[in-house]
Amino acid sequence: MTTRPRLYGGNKVVGVLALGLFGFLAAVFLTSGFGTAEGFADGSITRSIGYAMFNLPGADIASEGFLVAFITIAVVLDAALDGAVMLATRDEEGDS
Template identity: 65%
Template structure:
């Protein structure tokens, strides 16, 4: 037979009061925060800027970007290839000719 759960009053009330206080402080911060309006991008081609950043030609770009974009993309491709290779190596083949039992025949010891 199951019983109805009861609220335990022997717990630590300080932790509960601290949690409610933390919630009140965070709610006050979020409700009173001012967020500026989005400004968007200035005139120019964002796509061209990304292309210039890929080849470290940031002085030709309309928008500021990071000059190490190609290194980041190469690392991403190498890590993706490593993940694909590990999945391929870990995949079991259904029909395998590899004898994992020491080379015994599959007849169960009967010849």
């Protein structure tokens, strides 16, 4: 026979601290101000991110160039794909 679940009446200080933390975070969130949203000049986020990533002139946002990281990741992913294709192929002389 099963019994009904019972509420654990342990340390009430932890519950009061949790409610106090919730009240503090709610007060901070409600009193914080957000700046006005600004879009890109020509409205093309994709083009601006591409220019910024490859460190080309014409980017609307200032950032570091990530060309070396992009090429390194491309080579590693290409090697992983080649390895997966090699492992997926069957030997012609082996058993099925």
